[in-house]
Structure formats: C-alpha cells, structure tokens
Amino acid sequence: MTDSRLAIVVLAAGQGTRMKSSRPKVLHDLAGVPLLGHVLATARELSAAHVVTVVRHERDLVAAAVAEFLPEAHVVDQDDIPGTGRAVEVAxxxxxxxxxxxxxxxxxxxxxxxxxxxxxxxxxxxxxxxAATLLSAIVDDATGYGRIVRDADGALLRIVEHGDASDEERAIAEVNSGTYVFTAASLRAQLPQLATHNAQGERYLTDVVGLLHEAGEAVEAVPARDAWVVEGINDRVQLARAAARLNAMIVRGWQLAGVTVHDPGSTWIDLRATLAEDVELLPNTHISGATTIARGARIGPDTTLLDCEVGEDAVVKRTDATLAVIGKNATVGPFAYLRPGTELGEGGKIGTYVETKNAKIGAGSKVPHLSYIGDATIGEGTNIGAGAITANYDGVNKHPTTIGSHVHTGTHNSFVAPVTIGDDATVGAGTVVRRDVPPGALAVSVAQLKFVEGWTARHQAAAQTAADAQD
Incomplete structure (x- = not known):
C-alpha cells in the first residue's frame, strides 16, 4: 500500500574516484546486482509515493539502471553546484x-x-x-565519516565532517550513516541556507541538521542495530567485504531452505538465483545470475552456472555454463563448456572436454567426450563418438547440423554443415560427412587399409646405418 506522505531521494550522482574505475561506483556488482539496484529494491519495499534518483557522473548509464530496477522512479540531474545538499535540493x-x-x-x-x-x-x-532524524552507527574506525556531536544530555547538536572536525571531534565513535528523514517543510526552509565554508567547498546536507537545531526544531539521531548495515562502498576493499557478508547471508538462507552447501566459504550464490529443496552444492561452485536449479540436482565442485536452468536430479560437475538448459536426470562434465543456447534433454549427457554452443541435444542422447557441437540439433537416444566436430563455420556464415534420433557415430567424425544425418543412421569412425546421410544408412569415408611388409626392419636398419655414419 503506497504511503502518500513519503518520498525517497536516492543520491547517485558521485563519480566514486576511490574505486579507480571507468564504471560509475553505483553500477559495480554485488551478488549479481549493481549497488544502486540493491538501494532501489529497498526503496520499492518502502512503498513511497515518490522516488527521486539524483544523477550526474555517467548520467545515461546510471539513469538506465534506474529504469531497469525501478522504472517508476523519477531521475533528476545535479548541476555544477557540488554537494549532497544541492543534490537533495534538486530532488x-x-x-x-x-x-x-x-x-x-x-x-x-x-x-x-x-x-x-x-x-x-x-x-x-x-x-x-x-524535523529531522538521521541514522547513525557506532564504529571502531570512524576515519572518513561525519561525526555525531551531542550535548552533555545526549541531544543531537550537529554533524561535523571528518575533514572539518577537531581532534576531539574525531575521537567520537558515533558517525553519520548518510541516511536521513526530514519533514519536507523543514527541508525546503533550510536547504537555501547552506553555505560552502568547509574543506571540500561543497553544500553539505549534514549542515541542515545544525541549522534545524539552531532554529529550535527537534532533531534526532538513531543508532543502527549493526554498523555494517550502513557501510558505504567507496573502494574495492569495501566492495569485497560487503560481497562476502552478503554472500554468507544468502548461502545461510538457502541452507535453511533445504539446500546442502558443503563449503559455504567457497560457494557463491547471486541474489536472483533460485534453488529447490535437496539441491547439493559442492565446493567452489558459483551460481550466478538468474540460474534456477530443481530439486535433487547436484552441482560442483568447481562449477560456474550463469543464467542456467538445471532440471531435477541432474549432475553437473567441473563445468562452465552460460544460458544453458540442462534437463532432468542429465549429466554434464567434468570439464565441459556449455555456451549460450545449449539445451540438454532429460537423461542426456555432455561429457568430458565437450564444448557446445546453440546446440539442442535430445532426451537420452550423449556427447561423451572430446567434441565440439555447435549450431546443431540432435534427436533422442543418439550417441556421438569421441572427437566429433560440427564444422559450422565456412569463414563467412554459420550453418546448422541436424543429427536425427538413435544415430550412432564413430570416433573422429567431422560434420561439414549444412548437413543432415537421418534417424537410425550409423557413421563410421574417421568419416568426414559432407552430404546428407539417409535414415538407416551407414556412412563411411575411410580410405582402403594397406600394408607395407617388412617396413619396420628396413626403417630400423636405415636409421642404424645413418647413426654409424655419424660416428
């Protein structure tokens, strides 16, 4: 239910120079979602009547993220006047x-x-x-934070930024989190009064608290229950620390929901992933993006799944897969590489050192080892021998290979696309298939086997004679 008396302002105009990145700070990922996406999700949960996001640095990129994660939010641009006070003023x-x-x-x-x-x-x-209430935190190291200055009775007086604080003020452990609630009327009255008489030459939003106190209005500071809740991300160290904390919470949540995680420390699960009961994750497994894993599937070790769909009781080990669908009771790996567009049917197999791309492999079909299957369709119950290659690229265009159901192919087959292998066909070992194979036919292109009698003895004698000559 929308709160008609609530507006939320999201500050996202800064460059974030300490990240040392060409990417805006608020667009760095955390559990598969940009920092700003997390903040906008929180804003959505509060059901405010208005959400305004202030942007400036890489304006179009940040605005696009706002449109993706909270389309109803209004985007406004901060002008050349620096500071959080000015940002809130334009919002x-x-x-x-x-x-x-x-x-x-x-x-x-x-x-x-x-x-x-x-x-x-x-x-x-x-x-x-x-008139104003801010969220504070008690921290062990307050370096860089604005300090909460209280009077002898504990009432909030003002906020002083680290660069402007005295030694006595810098010893204060209670810091400003940068999260506030203002009455709109009080904010409108005080924002025009902000000056730039500070170390950064900016219009600080924090100064509004002091101005309201001087005007005799009530200002409060409420400490957060846990300091880490309000930690900002300013550099890669802080980003990694937040990622580890959030991932630990995500993993614990899935464990409580019935997922077995053998090694939580080496298992990473993105926020958008969905796992069913009795899923088992082995060490060093990364479940990324919007991956979904059905009941009883066993994933890992050493596996990364990005935006994949895994069916019930499937087994995927030592595999890298992106935008792939793995059917019920199917097996993948070890050392398999599934590129986008791979679809493995129920009970199918993609085995050791197999790469697939835009490949639809039917129920019960197997590509056991040492093969490349790209731009291909394979029917049901087919077995592809070791070392098979679908030669799908002619240097200009990609072409499809179609292999029917219940086909048996030998080792070291090359299928030069476009080509079709009919149902129930057999392809002999070493065959290069350049034409369509009719259903039920045997295709072979092996040269006649010849023997050269006595070759080994003659070869060894010639080699010995050459060695004697060198002596």
Missing amino acids: LAALPDDFDGDVVVISGDVPLLDADTIAGLLEAHRRATA
Whole structure:
C-alpha cells in the first residue's frame, strides 16, 4: 500500500574516484546486482509515493539502471553546484509543490541497508514529530565519516565532517550513516541556507541538521542495530567485504531452505538465483545470475552456472555454463563448456572436454567426450563418438547440423554443415560427412587399409646405418 506522505531521494550522482574505475561506483556488482539496484529494491519495499534518483557522473548509464530496477522512479540531474545538499535540493524541486510529508534520503552506494531499518527510522521520526532524524552507527574506525556531536544530555547538536572536525571531534565513535528523514517543510526552509565554508567547498546536507537545531526544531539521531548495515562502498576493499557478508547471508538462507552447501566459504550464490529443496552444492561452485536449479540436482565442485536452468536430479560437475538448459536426470562434465543456447534433454549427457554452443541435444542422447557441437540439433537416444566436430563455420556464415534420433557415430567424425544425418543412421569412425546421410544408412569415408611388409626392419636398419655414419 503506497504511503502518500513519503518520498525517497536516492543520491547517485558521485563519480566514486576511490574505486579507480571507468564504471560509475553505483553500477559495480554485488551478488549479481549493481549497488544502486540493491538501494532501489529497498526503496520499492518502502512503498513511497515518490522516488527521486539524483544523477550526474555517467548520467545515461546510471539513469538506465534506474529504469531497469525501478522504472517508476523519477531521475533528476545535479548541476555544477557540488554537494549532497544541492543534490537533495534538486530532488526536492522535482516533488509536487503540495507534498508536505516526510523525505527519506539514502545513498546509492549503501547496498546492505534494508527496508526494515529505514522503516524503523521513519517510525522513530514520526513518533518524535522531529524535523529531522538521521541514522547513525557506532564504529571502531570512524576515519572518513561525519561525526555525531551531542550535548552533555545526549541531544543531537550537529554533524561535523571528518575533514572539518577537531581532534576531539574525531575521537567520537558515533558517525553519520548518510541516511536521513526530514519533514519536507523543514527541508525546503533550510536547504537555501547552506553555505560552502568547509574543506571540500561543497553544500553539505549534514549542515541542515545544525541549522534545524539552531532554529529550535527537534532533531534526532538513531543508532543502527549493526554498523555494517550502513557501510558505504567507496573502494574495492569495501566492495569485497560487503560481497562476502552478503554472500554468507544468502548461502545461510538457502541452507535453511533445504539446500546442502558443503563449503559455504567457497560457494557463491547471486541474489536472483533460485534453488529447490535437496539441491547439493559442492565446493567452489558459483551460481550466478538468474540460474534456477530443481530439486535433487547436484552441482560442483568447481562449477560456474550463469543464467542456467538445471532440471531435477541432474549432475553437473567441473563445468562452465552460460544460458544453458540442462534437463532432468542429465549429466554434464567434468570439464565441459556449455555456451549460450545449449539445451540438454532429460537423461542426456555432455561429457568430458565437450564444448557446445546453440546446440539442442535430445532426451537420452550423449556427447561423451572430446567434441565440439555447435549450431546443431540432435534427436533422442543418439550417441556421438569421441572427437566429433560440427564444422559450422565456412569463414563467412554459420550453418546448422541436424543429427536425427538413435544415430550412432564413430570416433573422429567431422560434420561439414549444412548437413543432415537421418534417424537410425550409423557413421563410421574417421568419416568426414559432407552430404546428407539417409535414415538407416551407414556412412563411411575411410580410405582402403594397406600394408607395407617388412617396413619396420628396413626403417630400423636405415636409421642404424645413418647413426654409424655419424660416428
């Protein structure tokens, strides 16, 4: 149910120079979702009447991410005036003139902040009828954070940024998380008063708290239950730490849902993945993207599945697969490489050192080992011998290979596409198939076997004579 008195402002304008990346900081991935995607998902859970995202650096890329993860959000551009205060000011101008509710401000680089924490902050704000309520945290190392300055009675006075803090203020362990709730009227009244008399020369949103206090309005700071919830991502070290924490929570959630994870420390599961009960994940397994795994499937070890679909009781080990469908009771690996468009039918097999691409392999069919099957369709109950290659590329275009049902092919066959092998056909070992094979036929292209009698003795004698001559 939409809260008509709630607006959310997401700050996503910064460059994030400490990431040392050509990619905007808020678009770096965490569990398969950009940092900003996590924040927008939280905003959606709060059911606000208005969500405004402020963008600037790589504006079009960030705006595209907003459109993907929260299409109803409004995107506004920050101008050349720097600072979070200015960012919120342009966001506020995008709200309806008659909006008089509460404005939640969150950062696009704080991905682990959950909706329940923000809802609790909003509840405390409304209960206290405060003009502003901010979320704080108690941390061991406050370097870089704005400090929460309180009076002798514990009441919030102001926030001082690290660069502007005195030595005494820098000793404060309570820090500002960058998450706020303001009444819209108070925010509109104080934002124009912001100055740039600070170390960065920016209009700080944090200064609004001090201005409201000086104006005699109620301001509150509520500590978060866990400091890690409000940790921002500023560099790759912090990104890795957040990824490990989130993955541990994801893995634990699936374990409690009935998934066996042999080694949680080496198992990574993205947020969009879906696993059924009795799935078994062996060590060093990565379940990425929107992969779905059905009941009883056994995955790993040393396996990566990206946007794949795995059927019931399938076994996939030491395999790299992307955009592949693996049927019920099928087996894949070890050391298989499934490229996009691979579909393996029920009970089928893709074996050791097999690469497939845009290949549909029917129920019960097997490609056991040492083969490349690309742009191909294989029927049911067919066995492909070792070393088979579908020669699908003529240097200009890709061509299809069609192999029917109940076909048996020998070792080291090459299928020069476009070519069709009929049902129940047999292809002899070493055959290069350049023409269609009729159903039920035997195709062979092996040269006649010849013998040269006495060749070994003559060869050895010639070799010995040459060696004696060198001596």
